[in-house]
Amino acid sequence: MISQHASSRGPSSFNNPRQAAPLNPCELEIDLFCKGLRIDKATRQKVRQAQRTRAGLGSGLELIIPGSFKDIWANAPTEEEFVQHSPYLLRQKRGGFVVLDQASDFRYPVRIEAVPDWYERPTSRGVPMGQVGNLQGTYLGIYIGPVCRYWVEETMLNCKFCTTGLNVGTNEITKxxxxxxxxxxxxxxxxxxxxxxHFNSGFQEGRDFQMARPFVEAVKRSTGLLVGLQLVPQRDLSLYDDMIDLGVDHFSFCFEFMNQDAFRELCPGKEATLGQETFFQAMEYTSAKLGKGRVSGEIIAGVEPLEDTLRAIDRITDCGAFPTVCIFRPLKGCAMEDYPPPRYVQMRQVFQYMIESCIRKRIPIGIAPNIEVSLVVQPADALYLAPPTLSSAAYRLYNRVLKTAMRPVFRRRMQPRKENDNESRQPAN
Ligand code: SF4
Known part of the structure; x- marks a missing residue:
């Protein structure tokens, strides 16, 4: 059922077969997610400012891997135990940084951006803004609401790969x-x-949308930002109509695993209160309402059997949504802390399948301006893996044309509402 593959470990044998050629930027991103990145002592001093405090999937080091087609943002694991066996070492070199693969001797230049100054700056209530939201790539991620109710001590129905219950109130303020x-x-x-x-929240016992509504409404009105919502799915699908009317631009649905045993065992709260089908219904409904490429289905690769992950990708793209595939990271403190991380070869297969599926079903990707996500391999990153066929060339062109055509639409959509400008400068609650 759930694969716990053996992983070769040992300081003298790096977990990388000898390669004939350097990896492309997306392959490097995948391999870093699978193996992690060591940082030598001297370099650690230099990057301390770039290491963000957020726990969970964002607990690593934010890197930018430059590429000919597009640059790639990746949050490389640095803290977990498996990282000690990684062949990848970050070094400072002539004012810049390189990732050195000590198994093959290939060197990859990367960029590291400093933590923004505004993280330390307080809101008018005195809360450091970095405790309200964090950049995860080039977008802002904000957890809203109290700790996910699956983390209630009496029941403990939390997802086994998750550390939210350990972070909210520690790395982030609760309210x-x-x-x-x-x-x-x-x-x-x-x-x-x-x-x-991107607003996300765990399970809030049916109050999820009620809780999110004022945040969405105020942010749309006062800032004009594009807004994404990641809440547990609602059975009353008309609630999505209200959110779409408010201006929500994107919904994502984390059903995590296609394999029903994995879903039941590793997401006991979601199994007990919602069931997998509720996720599919909400994903299909919102995707039909918003149109292709506006909704995503989020899954974890590297735990369930590969064929289930590929089926999940099919299920997502069949309804016009795009897959958000997280490479499983055995986070410190989570119940799956001792699980081995996935293997590169399998993960490369997953992302190649993902991009081929997007190409076949003409799912638009990378259309909205400046959204780079460091926690996952985005479909646009996976274009590096697309076979050089006529159909993939046509798909790239299709996305380029769409992106250009949509520019004025996004410009209009992202205007803060002027008539409410004075009001928006007042405290909203
Ligand atoms: S729903 Fe699961 S993954 Fe999400 S916060 Fe709750 S326990 Fe964590």
């Missing part, structure tokens, strides 16, 4: 006011040039 969020969003837009804010 974020609407005004904290609006001020942070506005600052991130002005100073870091973000275009997109």
């Amino acid at each position: 974020k006011s609407v005004n904290d969020v609006v001020e942070t969003c506005r600052t991130a837009r002005e100073e870091s040039g973000i275009t997109f804010v």
Whole structure:
């Protein structure tokens, strides 16, 4: 059922077969997610400022891997035990940084951006903005609401790969006011040039949409940012109509595993309160409403059998959504901490399948301006893996044309609403 593959470990044998050629930027991103990145002591001093405090999938080091077709943002694991066996070592070199593969001797130049100054700056209520939201690539991620209710001590139905219950209230403040969020969003837009804010929350016992509504409403009105929502799915699908009317630009649905045993065993709360089918229904409904490429289905690769992950990709792309595939990271402190990380060869297969599926079904990717996600291999990153066929060339052209055509639409959509400007400068709650 759930694969626990053996992983070769040992300081003298790096977990990388000898390669004939360097990896392309997407392959490097995948391999870094699978093996992690060591940082030598001297370099660690230099990158301390870039290491963000957020736990969970964003606990690693944010890197930018330059590429001919596009640059890639990746949050490389640095903290977990498996990282000690990685062949990848970060070194400072002539004012820049390189990732050295000590198994093959290939060197990959990377960029590391400093943590934004505004992280330390307080909101008008005195909360450091970095505790309200964090950049994860070029977008702002904000957890709203109290700790996910699956983490309630009496029941403990939390997902086994998750550390949210350990982080909210520690690395992030528990109670974020609407005004904290609006001020942070506005600052991130002005100073870091973000275009997109992604709200997520765990299970909130049916109050999820009620809780998210004021945040969405105020951020859309006051900042004009594109807004994504990642909440547990609702059985009453008409609730999505209200959110679409408010201006939500994107929904994502984390069903995590296609394999039903894996879903039941590793997501006990989702199994007990929602069931996998509820995720599919909400994903299909919103995708039909918003159109192709506006909704995503989020899954974890590297735990369930490969064929189930490929089936999940089919299920997502069949309804016009795009896959958001996280490479499993055995986070410190989570119940699956001792699981081995996935293997590169399998993960490369997953992402090649993902991009081929997007190409076959003409799912638009990378259309919205400046949204780079460091926690996952985005479909646009996976274009590096697309076979050089006529159909993949036509798909690239299709996305380029669409992106250009949509520019004025996004410009209009991202205007803060002027008539409410004065009001938007007032505390929203
Ligand atoms: S729903 Fe699962 S993954 Fe999401 S916060 Fe709750 S326990 Fe974590």
